[in-house]
Amino acid sequence: MADWLTSLQTDTPQQGFELALMLARKGVAYTQTSAEVREKLRSDYAENADSLTMASHVVATHFQTVAAANNYWK
Amino acid sequence: MADWLTSLQTDTPQQGFELALMLARKGVAYTQTSAEVREKLRSDYAENADSLTMASHVVATHFQTVAAANNYWK
Amino acid sequence: MADWLTSLQTDTPQQGFELALMLARKGVAYTQTSAEVREKLRSDYAENADSLTMASHVVATHFQTVAAANNYWK
Amino acid sequence: MADWLTSLQTDTPQQGFELALMLARKGVAYTQTSAEVREKLRSDYAENADSLTMASHVVATHFQTVAAANNYWK
Amino acid sequence: MADWLTSLQTDTPQQGFELALMLARKGVAYTQTSAEVREKLRSDYAENADSLTMASHVVATHFQTVAAANNYWK
Amino acid sequence: MADWLTSLQTDTPQQGFELALMLARKGVAYTQTSAEVREKLRSDYAENADSLTMASHVVATHFQTVAAANNYWK
Numbered sequence: 001m002a003d004w005l006t007s008l009q010t011d012t013p014q015q016g017f018e019l020a021l022m023l024a025r026k027g028v029a030y031t032q033t034s035a036e037v038r039e040k041l042r043s044d045y046a047e048n049a050d051s052l053t054m055a056s057h058v059v060a061t062h063f064q065t066v067a068a069a070n071n072y073w074k
Numbered sequence: 075m076a077d078w079l080t081s082l083q084t085d086t087p088q089q090g091f092e093l094a095l096m097l098a099r100k101g102v103a104y105t106q107t108s109a110e111v112r113e114k115l116r117s118d119y120a121e122n123a124d125s126l127t128m129a130s131h132v133v134a135t136h137f138q139t140v141a142a143a144n145n146y147w148k
Numbered sequence: 149m150a151d152w153l154t155s156l157q158t159d160t161p162q163q164g165f166e167l168a169l170m171l172a173r174k175g176v177a178y179t180q181t182s183a184e185v186r187e188k189l190r191s192d193y194a195e196n197a198d199s200l201t202m203a204s205h206v207v208a209t210h211f212q213t214v215a216a217a218n219n220y221w222k
Numbered sequence: 223m224a225d226w227l228t229s230l231q232t233d234t235p236q237q238g239f240e241l242a243l244m245l246a247r248k249g250v251a252y253t254q255t256s257a258e259v260r261e262k263l264r265s266d267y268a269e270n271a272d273s274l275t276m277a278s279h280v281v282a283t284h285f286q287t288v289a290a291a292n293n294y295w296k
Numbered sequence: 297m298a299d300w301l302t303s304l305q306t307d308t309p310q311q312g313f314e315l316a317l318m319l320a321r322k323g324v325a326y327t328q329t330s331a332e333v334r335e336k337l338r339s340d341y342a343e344n345a346d347s348l349t350m351a352s353h354v355v356a357t358h359f360q361t362v363a364a365a366n367n368y369w370k
Numbered sequence: 371m372a373d374w375l376t377s378l379q380t381d382t383p384q385q386g387f388e389l390a391l392m393l394a395r396k397g398v399a400y401t402q403t404s405a406e407v408r409e410k411l412r413s414d415y416a417e418n419a420d421s422l423t424m425a426s427h428v429v430a431t432h433f434q435t436v437a438a439a440n441n442y443w444k
Binding site for chain 4: 160161162165166169190193194195196197198200201202203204205207208209211212215216220221222
């Protein structure tokens with residue numbers, strides 16, 4: 001897989017949140033490598049509250065990591 | 075998406091908790107971008123105990139991050 | 149919402165645990181704002197082992213935060 | 223509720239693990255206050271692999287807290 | 297229960313991972329004390345992808361603790 | 371089991387992410403030791419959104435550990 005993650009540093013907390021989102025999706029993409037299948041699955045879970053909550057939990061876990069890496073943008 | 079997160083610092087723990095809540099919802103909103111669909115889903119899961127517990131877990135995870143960012147408001 | 153969280157400091161670990169419990173419930177209350185509905189849901193999930201375990205997990209996550217805020221009451 | 227948690231310090235990692243187990247159960251007991259109901263539920267979930275795994279996860283989360291409180295018994 | 301955990305220190309990360317695995321299983325064994333029942337349950341969940349993922353999550357949580365205890369074997 | 375984990379240090383965040391992925395899979399492989407069964411299960415869960423999200427969560431948890439071990443590659 002081509003380089004997609006060279007640093008955990010971001011300029012702002014919001015960019016850090018978006019990086020966390022990307023990490024959550026990469027965790028899926030390494031297992032389900034077909035973008036087509038992922039797209040199809042997304043249309044399912046995007047309409048399911050619990051699926052969305054679970055996905056949000058993964059983002060939260062990665063955001064902990066990214067925030068620590070940026071010393072919480074203090 | 076417009077700027078919505080410029081800092082993890084809050085004046086009080088309660089504001090930090092409310093920021094954690096907002097982060098949890100943003101984790102959903104980036105995946106399900108339709109506010110209308112999210113509103114419809116909320117009416118479902120707000121009546122389901124396990125769905126609410128799962129959502130509360132995401133808030134708890136973000137609250138860890140926000141609390142650390144604020145040195146626990148000590 | 150009126151002030152309900154002014155500090156993460158508690159005198160004892162047990163009070164910290166009870167604060168964690170309160171935070172877990174607040175995570176629900178912000179989403180399901182009706183106390184009546186929450187009470188009705190509680191009678192359901194309080195009889196379900198997995199629901200109770202999930203709720204206990206949220207408490208555990210908040211207890212990590214509260215314990216760190218109190219330097220583990222050392 | 224009577225005092226049941228006066229310290230997170232334990233002499234050994236194993237006692238810390240057992241404290242984590244107790245914390246996980248307390249997280250349930252505060253919600254389902256009937257020992258009789260909890261006992262009945264236990265006979266259900268003790269025969270279910272996923273229920274046991276979920277319970278083990280809560281213990282793991284509390285063990286993180288207890289281990290940090292004891293500086294990992296170094 | 298006889299002594300089974302006297303230290304979180306291990307010589308290598310791999311031994312730390314195996315300790316985390318043992319901790320995850322102990323979290324089950326304290327609740328389901330029958331080795332026979334646990335063995336029977338294992339044959340069920342070892343064929344279920346989600347059950348395996350849940351178990352792997354518990355290991356990951358314990359591995360965080362063990363890795364911190366060993367200063368990440370740096 | 372042969373040596374498979376001698377260090378948590380990696381050169382880049384991306385390699386750290388891939389190590390986290392490997393740790394998540396090892397957490398499964400220690401329980402389900404048959405590569406054939408694991409391969410069969412993968413074809414199931416790779417088509418299920420929630421299963422993929424759960425797997426991504428385990429990766430996120432391990433990535434926290436690996437990132438801390440590498441001081442967030444700062």
